[in-house]
Amino acid sequence: MTTDWLTPDTRDLLVAGVKVTLALTVITSVLAFALALFICRLRLSAVAFWRGVAATYIELCRNIPALVWVIFFAYALPNAFDLDTRRMLFFRNGVMEFLRQETGVLIPYYLIGAVLGLTLNTSAYLVELLRAGIGTLKQEHLESARTLGATPNAAFQRLLMPHGIRAAAPGIMTRLVHNMKNTALASFVAVPEFFKAVQTSISRSFYAIELLVLASVVYWILTWGFAVLLRRVLPQPRSASWMVR
Amino acid sequence: MSAVDFLWRNLPNFLLGFPGQRPGGLLLSLWLAAIAITLGFIIAVWVGSLGASRWWILRRLAAAYVAIFRGLPLLLLLLVIHQVVGGKRTGLDFSPMTSSLVALTLYTSAYQAEVIRAGLMAVPIELVETARSMGSGSWRVFLRVRLRYALRLMLPALINEMITLFKDSSVLLILGVGELMTVARASLGSSVHNSVYWLPTYLFVGVLYALVALGISRLAAHWERKRQPAGLIRHLGLQL
Numbered sequence: 001m002t003t004d005w006l007t008p009d010t011r012d013l014l015v016a017g018v019k020v021t022l023a024l025t026v027i028t029s030v031l032a033f034a035l036a037l038f039i040c041r042l043r044l045s046a047v048a049f050w051r052g053v054a055a056t057y058i059e060l061c062r063n064i065p066a067l068v069w070v071i072f073f074a075y076a077l078p079n080a081f082d083l084d085t086r087r088m089l090f091f092r093n094g095v096m097e098f099l100r101q102e103t104g105v106l107i108p109y110y111l112i113g114a115v116l117g118l119t120l121n122t123s124a125y126l127v128e129l130l131r132a133g134i135g136t137l138k139q140e141h142l143e144s145a146r147t148l149g150a151t152p153n154a155a156f157q158r159l160l161m162p163h164g165i166r167a168a169a170p171g172i173m174t175r176l177v178h179n180m181k182n183t184a185l186a187s188f189v190a191v192p193e194f195f196k197a198v199q200t201s202i203s204r205s206f207y208a209i210e211l212l213v214l215a216s217v218v219y220w221i222l223t224w225g226f227a228v229l230l231r232r233v234l235p236q237p238r239s240a241s242w243m244v245r
Numbered sequence: 246m247s248a249v250d251f252l253w254r255n256l257p258n259f260l261l262g263f264p265g266q267r268p269g270g271l272l273l274s275l276w277l278a279a280i281a282i283t284l285g286f287i288i289a290v291w292v293g294s295l296g297a298s299r300w301w302i303l304r305r306l307a308a309a310y311v312a313i314f315r316g317l318p319l320l321l322l323l324l325v326i327h328q329v330v331g332g333k334r335t336g337l338d339f340s341p342m343t344s345s346l347v348a349l350t351l352y353t354s355a356y357q358a359e360v361i362r363a364g365l366m367a368v369p370i371e372l373v374e375t376a377r378s379m380g381s382g383s384w385r386v387f388l389r390v391r392l393r394y395a396l397r398l399m400l401p402a403l404i405n406e407m408i409t410l411f412k413d414s415s416v417l418l419i420l421g422v423g424e425l426m427t428v429a430r431a432s433l434g435s436s437v438h439n440s441v442y443w444l445p446t447y448l449f450v451g452v453l454y455a456l457v458a459l460g461i462s463r464l465a466a467h468w469e470r471k472r473q474p475a476g477l478i479r480h481l482g483l484q485l
Contacts, residue, residue, distance in 0.1 A: 079443035
């Protein structure tokens, strides 16, 4: 399909952008979910210190906008060092080299910065959702698990975590879809994801209206598809009282 | 100049915008968020009540509205409003400020509508039936019983939504309307010599956002405790 505004060049740019957006979404979602489980365990710890650490993490990551986090990690943090240190720390080191060899493409540091920012922001929200989900567990369940000799970690892994995920599944889904939309923020730090590709195409061809409408349709399809996928992947709440919709 | 000096010198700019220009910075962020939330709330009551309606066609309409404005990143919505809907071709020719307000309003109205719809659906049917059997008209029942109960129930979620919108207003950086994020970016300028200030500036701006967001939520929690609404979600205070 070729029209005067959707040239093959533009199309390739946009398709590549969609791929980066999808990759960003999957990576940040998985990382944020794993991080959220870990922080949630800390938040429920019997040790006041770990609870404090987790609470501080949640408040900081949740109350600072995702955009600030993304710019902070991608631009502000490297800028704090002088040129040589910066190069060594962020651009030419073992980790970057490893990533380059593993994936076969040169991954710019900005992409990693964006991933970090989005992950932190989303994980804090997920912890709160998980905690609310775990809060719906009946106290007797936890007590019986403890009576049967489950260690705190076992109780968390085998009882609280599965229950929390299941109970909070609708909220988690909404948040992860929100995270997908948030990947557009990575365009601020020159990550060539879909929104950036749209902006680049507009500044090249000036077909703003056509490209923006196309972008809207693509984002609707992406978020809708991701929601459908998540509904399959996440365990759904069992009892009918959860089916609020 | 040390980083502290830089921040101190720019503090009035962060809070109130650059001197000699129209007010900006944190003040503008709060102002934009407040107006968008208020206008969005009015739309959301309409859309939310349509969503909880008896007729499927109204429910569909409300669902479509929510899907349209929730399915797009705010960033894209901003550009669509600014360049497509409010572009030169339609003759509307929105200023960046108008586009920001419209986009923020539509965005938050979709989220608030979902909250209000959930609240309306959670109103006990007995309550509605009692009101009806006492002879209240349907408008009266809706306004004085259902909506009132739903709003009371959903107040925490609505406040959450307000805080979220305030933080999301940072995205307006793309249109450069002069709110906190734009001021932060502008104060750094394009000089290489300013690169050492990037870290402290963004840290500071982040903390500023966090302080306001935390302040609002603390204030709301305090207020809620005083009014003692139906405490729906109680954390068990689980400890392992």
